[in-house]
Amino acid sequence: MRGLLTSAASLCIAAGMAHAQTADLPANIEKLQSMQSTGVKDFTTVAQTGDYADAIRNTLEGIKMPAGFKIELYAIVPDARHIAVGPQGVATFVGTRKDKVWVVTDRNKDRVADEVKDFAPSLTFTIPNGVCFSPDGFLYIAEQNRVLVFPAAEFFYESPDVAVGQVVKQGELIPADEESFNHTARVCDIGPDKKLYISLGQPHNVTPPDKIQKYMDTGIGGIIRMKQDGTEREIIARGVRNSVGQDFDPKTGDLWFTDNQVDGMGDDIPPGEINHMTKVGLNFGHPWFGGGDTRTNEYKDQEVPVEVTMPVSTTVAHAADLGMMFYSGSQFPAKYNGAIFSAQHGSWNRTEPVGARVMVTFLAEDGTATTEPFAEGWIDANGEYLGRPVDIAQLRDGSLLVSDDLAGALYRISYSE
Amino acid sequence: MIRVMLLGLGGVFLAGVGFAQDAGDPAAGKKLAGQCRTCHGIDGYAKIPIAPHIGGETAGYITRQLTAFRDGTREQEMMTVVARQLSDTQIADLAAWYSSQQATATLTADPADAPQVCVACHGADGIAVVEDAPNLAGETNIYIDTQLHAFRSGKRVHPVMNEIAAGLSDGEIRAVADWYAAVSLKITPP
Numbered sequence: 149m150r151g152l153l154t155s156a157a158s159l160c161i162a163a164g165m166a167h168a169q170t171a172d173l174p175a176n177i178e179k180l181q182s183m184q185s186t187g188v189k190d191f192t193t194v195a196q197t198g199d200y201a202d203a204i205r206n207t208l209e210g211i212k213m214p215a216g217f218k219i220e221l222y223a224i225v226p227d228a229r230h231i232a233v234g235p236q237g238v239a240t241f242v243g244t245r246k247d248k249v250w251v252v253t254d255r256n257k258d259r260v261a262d263e264v265k266d267f268a269p270s271l272t273f274t275i276p277n278g279v280c281f282s283p284d285g286f287l288y289i290a291e292q293n294r295v296l297v298f299p300a301a302e303f304f305y306e307s308p309d310v311a312v313g314q315v316v317k318q319g320e321l322i323p324a325d326e327e328s329f330n331h332t333a334r335v336c337d338i339g340p341d342k343k344l345y346i347s348l349g350q351p352h353n354v355t356p357p358d359k360i361q362k363y364m365d366t367g368i369g370g371i372i373r374m375k376q377d378g379t380e381r382e383i384i385a386r387g388v389r390n391s392v393g394q395d396f397d398p399k400t401g402d403l404w405f406t407d408n409q410v411d412g413m414g415d416d417i418p419p420g421e422i423n424h425m426t427k428v429g430l431n432f433g434h435p436w437f438g439g440g441d442t443r444t445n446e447y448k449d450q451e452v453p454v455e456v457t458m459p460v461s462t463t464v465a466h467a468a469d470l471g472m473m474f475y476s477g478s479q480f481p482a483k484y485n486g487a488i489f490s491a492q493h494g495s496w497n498r499t500e501p502v503g504a505r506v507m508v509t510f511l512a513e514d515g516t517a518t519t520e521p522f523a524e525g526w527i528d529a530n531g532e533y534l535g536r537p538v539d540i541a542q543l544r545d546g547s548l549l550v551s552d553d554l555a556g557a558l559y560r561i562s563y564s565e
Numbered sequence: 566m567i568r569v570m571l572l573g574l575g576g577v578f579l580a581g582v583g584f585a586q587d588a589g590d591p592a593a594g595k596k597l598a599g600q601c602r603t604c605h606g607i608d609g610y611a612k613i614p615i616a617p618h619i620g621g622e623t624a625g626y627i628t629r630q631l632t633a634f635r636d637g638t639r640e641q642e643m644m645t646v647v648a649r650q651l652s653d654t655q656i657a658d659l660a661a662w663y664s665s666q667q668a669t670a671t672l673t674a675d676p677a678d679a680p681q682v683c684v685a686c687h688g689a690d691g692i693a694v695v696e697d698a699p700n701l702a703g704e705t706n707i708y709i710d711t712q713l714h715a716f717r718s719g720k721r722v723h724p725v726m727n728e729i730a731a732g733l734s735d736g737e738i739r740a741v742a743d744w745y746a747a748v749s750l751k752i753t754p755p
Contacts (some may be wrong), residue, residue: 227614245614246705272739275707292707325718328616329711330642353642412646496603497647533603533612554612 176270177296180312188270188308194224196261204555207534211525213561215489216481219523219550222560223261225253230335230471230552231541231558232279232287234302240541241267241287241301242551242558243279245333249289251305252558259547259560268298268310277392278334278346282376290334290346293327294318295378297504304511315344315378322368326351331390335471340401343373343380349390353411354446355435369434371405371425387431387456388423389439393472393539397487402426404491406469407459409439415498418442420469421459422488422509422519430457439465457548461517467503468493471539477546486511489522489548491537501531506540506550506561523550589624589654591755594662597655600647609663610752614705620752621668627660628698639721667694670702671749680741682729691745703750709742729754 179186201455204221211219227244234240240252240261249267256262263457278290287301295316296364304310322332331349339345350369352359363369367383371391374381403425409418418439423432433456438444440462463469472490487510505524511517526535536554543549546564598607601619606612608621619627633639634648635656651659672690679689685697691702699711715721716730719737733741 246707268720327711328642329707329712353644353646411643412649494603495645497600501603531599 157208162181176272177312177314180270181310185309186270188345191265191269191308192248194226194264196224196264200224204535204557207526207555208559210534211523216565217523217561217563219559219561220260222254222259222549222558223264224556225250225252225264225551226556228538228556228558229277229333229553230539231528231549231551232281233541234287235281235283235285235547236302238302239304239305239546240549240558241279241281243277243289245275245277245329245553247273247276249276249279258544259543259562261558267301267305268312269308271296271312273487275329275332275334278336280336280338280344282342283336286376288315288336288338288344288376290321290336292332292334292526293321293324295321295336295344295346297376315374315376321346322366324350326362326366326368333392335392335394337394337396337403338376339373339396339403341373343392344357344376344378345371345373345384345393346401347371347388347405349388349392350434352364354438354444355389356446360435382428384428385425385430385432387433387436387454388400389434391423392470393490395473395488397474397486398476400481402515404460404472404474404488406472407439408436408468408470409434409465410434410442410444411466411497413438413442413445415500416465419459419462419465420467420492422461422463422469422472423457424460424515426457429453432457432459460515461509461519463492463507464502466495466498468495469507470537471541471551473540473542475542475548475563477542479546483510484508488517489540490519491540491550493536493538493553494533496528501527501533504533504536506537525532526552566578571744589657589659589661590659591661591665594599594653594658594660597659598662601659604643605663606752608752608754609666610750611705614707617704617708618668618700618702618750618752619663620666622664622699623693624660624664625696626693628656631656631659639743657660665755667753667755668700668702669751669753671751673749674744674747678744682733683741683745686725687745691748691750700750701745702748704705704745706739706742706746709745710738713738713741 210221225242228242230243232241242250251267252261253263254261275292276289280288287298288298297313297315299311328351331351336346348368370388371385373461390408391405407421431454435449436452470491470493475484490507495502504526506522508522509517509519535552538551539551541549550559604616611618631648636642670690670692676689686698687701688694693700713730716726
């Protein structure tokens with residue numbers, strides 16, 4: 149088994165090296181690519197029991213959902229952001245806005261994680277927020293300004309040394325002088341065309357005029373795609389302020405994504421967005437529009453120089469719609485099949501906080517969509533957050549995982565009649 | 566290098582005196598901090614990685630940063646939005662509230678290994694030893710990394726820090742960031 153895995157990985161790595169630029173590779177990556185040990189042996193493991201876990205369980209008792217649904221603590225995962233469930237069902241990978249990717253394993257399959265440890269501890273990550281799997285088990289990690297690929301990650305994660313390749317080398321996802329902290333939390337997905345789709349948030353509240361052309365040309369404030377080896381990169385959507393959630397509709401193969409909208413225009417405008425990319429090359433309106441059909445103050449007197457695609461569904465202003473996914477499981481009632489589950493992180497400076505909940509969006513035959521709350525109760529009577537949901541993912545049994553970067557946890561939502 | 570730093574600081578100390586005379590009201594600041602707490606915490610212990618811990622910073626440092634966000638000399642997409650609505654009195658009150666908290670650092674590594682280029686102002690444990698410098702203890706490494714890159718590129722302006730950051734490589738910046746991020750920080754009420 150071990151020998152088989154190693155040779156499978158060597159093949160993947162050999163394939164990877166043909167395209168990845170082997171110059172400029174950080175020393176650790178070079179060692180890992182040639183299957184040498186990096187000498188790093190220690191994992192950081194996260195305790196899964198105790199007062200901290202009990203306090204989270206206490207919060208979850210106050211979460212309201214439709215009848216028949218149950219929410220439980222699945223794992224303690226510090227700074228948990230976007231989730232990638234391994235296609236083998238062995239392990240779940242969770243990105244952060246810090247420097248770690250966590251691997252969550254439910255060894256005894258009781259639907260509660262038994263082990264949480266850091267992935268590839270010898271590597272230095274910078275905002276490894278975006279994690280996504282190809283159906284054949286390649287894990288992609290989209291960082292602030294680099295994209296790495298880990299063949300057979302669900303097997304190699306047990307060792308500190310993993311197989312790795314470089315899809316986009318450091319500094320080539322965006323120009324380095326556009327790096328910021330806040331709007332560089334990437335999300336990624338492998339599309340039905342087998343290409344790698346990555347969101348590139350723009351670093352401003354409203355893009356200033358002197359940056360518009362640069363961003364149009366580089367895909368900042370948009371979504372890009374490329375082959376899984378990093379070649380044939382193209383910009384597929386523009387006019388996106390900061391998308392931190394996307395998924396493909398399994399029925400049509402179309403990309404849908406959430407977008408976070410402009411701050412500082414008051415408590416009640418502009419709305420958040422759920423967008424439908426019906427074809428490649430659309431512009432979704434930033435910076436001329438601040439969200440929905442609300443014009444930004446900065447550009448309100450300007451004629452909009454592009455054709456703008458409006459969102460399919462708008463959400464309450466400042467709720468911060470982040471991760472989203474189409475439900476394709478069989479555990480939930482039939483009406484949820486094909487619906488979108490999405491996470492609202494919660495507002496950061498609205499007078500009365502709003503969001504911090506899981507939403508569900510039902511799509512009608514005529515292409516319209518209605519979004520409503522599905523799980524809520526993470527804002528207490530004092531207006532204080534008890535948790536802030538970030539992303540939703542589906543386990544193979546049709547239950548959902550929800551990440552929370554304030555509590556530092558994954559929750560599991562299941563249904564039984 | 567040290568000489569450059571001290572000369573630079575001399576100027577800043579003089580500038581700082583003007584702010585210090587306008588002492589704010591911590592109780593009023595605590596109320597205003599309702600709009601800060603989702604990111605920075607009501608006591609100044611940050612709730613999200615992109616925000617720094619500000620509890621226990623000096624009133625002068627907080628005042629200078631909020632004023633810089635307000636007048637556009639320091640930019641960050643969230644702080645620029647928040648700060649432009651603040652009056653001088655509100656800034657002084659917020660500074661009074663957050664500076665009244667006590668920041669305590671626990672360093673487990675050997676202080677001798679601390680980044681020498683930083684310790685004269687920020688301390689080996691990340692508790693600042695000069696008025697103009699912020700505490701760095703326990704900040705997310707990516708926050709410190711981002712600030713040092715901004716000082717190096719000139720996006721964030723400070724006479725001493727621009728000079729120091731100019732001499733640091735990406736790897737050195739990350740090492741400095743990792744050092745201070747690894748220090749444990751506790752913030753306690755006055």
